[in-house]
Amino acid sequence: MTILRSPRLAEPNVRDIPDATVARLPIYLRALNALVEQGVKSCASNELAEQAGVNPAKLRKDLSYLGSYGTRGVGYDVEYLRYQIAREMGQTQDWDVVIVGVGNLGSALSAYQGFSTRGIRVAALVDTDPERIGTEVSGIVVSPIDDLASIVAEREISIGVIATPGLAAQSVADLLVAAGITSILNFAPAIVQVPDGVDVRKVDLSIELQILAYHEQRKASADRNADKEVTA
Amino acid sequence: MTILRSPRLAEPNVRDIPDATVARLPIYLRALNALVEQGVKSCASNELAEQAGVNPAKLRKDLSYLGSYGTRGVGYDVEYLRYQIAREMGQTQDWDVVIVGVGNLGSALSAYQGFSTRGIRVAALVDTDPERIGTEVSGIVVSPIDDLASIVAEREISIGVIATPGLAAQSVADLLVAAGITSILNFAPAIVQVPDGVDVRKVDLSIELQILAYHEQRKASADRNADKEVTA
DNA sequence: TCGATTTTGTTAACGCGTTCACAAACTCTT
DNA sequence: AAGAGTTTGTGAACGCGTTAACAAAATCGA
Numbered sequence: 153m154t155i156l157r158s159p160r161l162a163e164p165n166v167r168d169i170p171d172a173t174v175a176r177l178p179i180y181l182r183a184l185n186a187l188v189e190q191g192v193k194s195c196a197s198n199e200l201a202e203q204a205g206v207n208p209a210k211l212r213k214d215l216s217y218l219g220s221y222g223t224r225g226v227g228y229d230v231e232y233l234r235y236q237i238a239r240e241m242g243q244t245q246d247w248d249v250v251i252v253g254v255g256n257l258g259s260a261l262s263a264y265q266g267f268s269t270r271g272i273r274v275a276a277l278v279d280t281d282p283e284r285i286g287t288e289v290s291g292i293v294v295s296p297i298d299d300l301a302s303i304v305a306e307r308e309i310s311i312g313v314i315a316t317p318g319l320a321a322q323s324v325a326d327l328l329v330a331a332g333i334t335s336i337l338n339f340a341p342a343i344v345q346v347p348d349g350v351d352v353r354k355v356d357l358s359i360e361l362q363i364l365a366y367h368e369q370r371k372a373s374a375d376r377n378a379d380k381e382v383t384a
Numbered sequence: 385m386t387i388l389r390s391p392r393l394a395e396p397n398v399r400d401i402p403d404a405t406v407a408r409l410p411i412y413l414r415a416l417n418a419l420v421e422q423g424v425k426s427c428a429s430n431e432l433a434e435q436a437g438v439n440p441a442k443l444r445k446d447l448s449y450l451g452s453y454g455t456r457g458v459g460y461d462v463e464y465l466r467y468q469i470a471r472e473m474g475q476t477q478d479w480d481v482v483i484v485g486v487g488n489l490g491s492a493l494s495a496y497q498g499f500s501t502r503g504i505r506v507a508a509l510v511d512t513d514p515e516r517i518g519t520e521v522s523g524i525v526v527s528p529i530d531d532l533a534s535i536v537a538e539r540e541i542s543i544g545v546i547a548t549p550g551l552a553a554q555s556v557a558d559l560l561v562a563a564g565i566t567s568i569l570n571f572a573p574a575i576v577q578v579p580d581g582v583d584v585r586k587v588d589l590s591i592e593l594q595i596l597a598y599h600e601q602r603k604a605s606a607d608r609n610a611d612k613e614v615t616a
Numbered sequence: 617t618c619g620a621t622t623t624t625g626t627t628a629a630c631g632c633g634t635t636c637a638c639a640a641a642c643t644c645t646t
Numbered sequence: 647a648a649g650a651g652t653t654t655g656t657g658a659a660c661g662c663g664t665t666a667a668c669a670a671a672a673t674c675g676a
Contacts, residue, residue, distance in 0.1 A: 178591040205575040224654040225642035242601030256495045260488035266573050270590045310600050335596040341498050343437040351599050353592050358502045359410040360585050364567040367583050368542050369474030456624040457672035
């Protein structure tokens with residue numbers, strides 16, 4: 153007989169929102185922020201959906217997982233809806249992140265303006281290169297990787313970003329997990345293995361371009377076939 | 385009566401590969417490259433799947449869309465399979481890309497080492513800022529955005545990367561499309577609208593972190609509930 | 617040569633996500 | 647007050663992607 157974890161209780165407060173919806177909520181949030189800046193008070197699902205680049209039905213279904221925050225026949229109160237989504241996404245607080253690897257990409261990330269307005273704060277930079285340690289990047293002093301655990305503990309950081317070469321990725325992930333990090337955003341071109349309970353998301357720049365190249369190739373061969381057809 | 389496009393012919397050469405599979409093929413390719421470098425000649429779906437971080441059944445199903453390149457009871461010939469995937473992905477040729485926006489992110493992208501080995505070549509850099517135009521970044525001279533159309537035409541570029549602030553994204557996308565670009569990778573925090581026939585993929589750095597923050601928040605509230613349960 | 621073993625390729629079931637379509641609920645006009 | 651017009655929220659159908667399970671096909675040893 154094995155010891156089982158206590159079964160998850162029914163938790164009415166913590167609704168289960170589909171992953172696909174969670175991935176779109178920040179897009180809606182951005183659109184709503186734009187509307188607030190434009191002074192728009194109210195807004196229908198059609199308009200918001202167009203701004204976000206999604207089907208109106210999808211938008212409404214997504215929002216329905218959060219609750220019933222619209223008014224039939226009217227639409228959504230922009231400010232109110234924005235607050236509800238922000239709350240659901242945990243943006244009522246700021247989230248500190250630590251970036252490991254202060255090369256070109258790490259530097260670009262630490263300088264990225266878009267984070268601050270979305271509840272993300274780059275709290276620490278870490279590297280192994282003695283040349284970089286102690287230098288200041290975007291107003292933050294680069295710390296040695298040996299200090300990772302103490303930095304994470306002291307500043308209560310739970311999110312780490314891997315911006316190193318692919319070869320270093322797994323060992324960096326291990327260090328992050330050991331330091332107490334439970335969410336990792338991995339920019340390195342490598343798959344990292346982590347224990348249960350740790351989330352990993354992967355952004356791979358060259359893979360995105362390779363996918364586009366694949367579709368380009370298909371377009372090109374489709375054109376060739378169309379030519380053949382016309383010529384025939 | 386409307387004029388319809390000629391219906392797509394049955395094209396046995398151009399099999400229809402699911403999007404989800406296309407997105408994973410580059411991962412397999414990377415794993416296979418690593419195996420080749422290690423001198424591994426043959427490899428079973430289990431091992432390859434583990435390297436790629438996917439279910440073995442999923443790997444085999446993905447590969448089955450390309451054809452039947454394995455040997456039952458044996459596994460896959462690493463070199464041969466690598467070639468087949470590379471061919472399918474269009475990596476037998478190099479794809480030139482133009483990057484618009486040479487800020488922190490654009491510079492990081494143009495310096496990115498991972499592209500060249502994956503059939504991607506950064507062929508041109510473009511910006512609007514007079515301060516940047518004419519300067520050299522990663523060995524490439526930054527051109528004014530007015531030259532975009534001629535650069536794209538002359539070098540037969542079909543893929544463009546948007547690495548500008550969000551506000552400029554739509555107008556840059558319009559310029560790219562006007563210049564003849566048919567695939568766009570958009571790093572700007574904005575949804576861009578493009579005509580049919582143009583592919584757009586979006587990479588949003590802060591959205592990825594917001595998704596992680598959401599899951600962190602849920603972990604935290606789950607912990608609180610667990611505490612309550614124990615205390616009760 | 618034949619049976620045991622391994623591993624692929626594929627079919628079928630399942631689950632998640634998307635989309636349609638419509639009832640419910642609100643506003644506005646008369 | 648009632649009907650016409652809007653727009654949300656959601657049930658149900660559909661399609662895509664994932665996974666399990668197994669037959670087919672190869673190797674290996676006796």
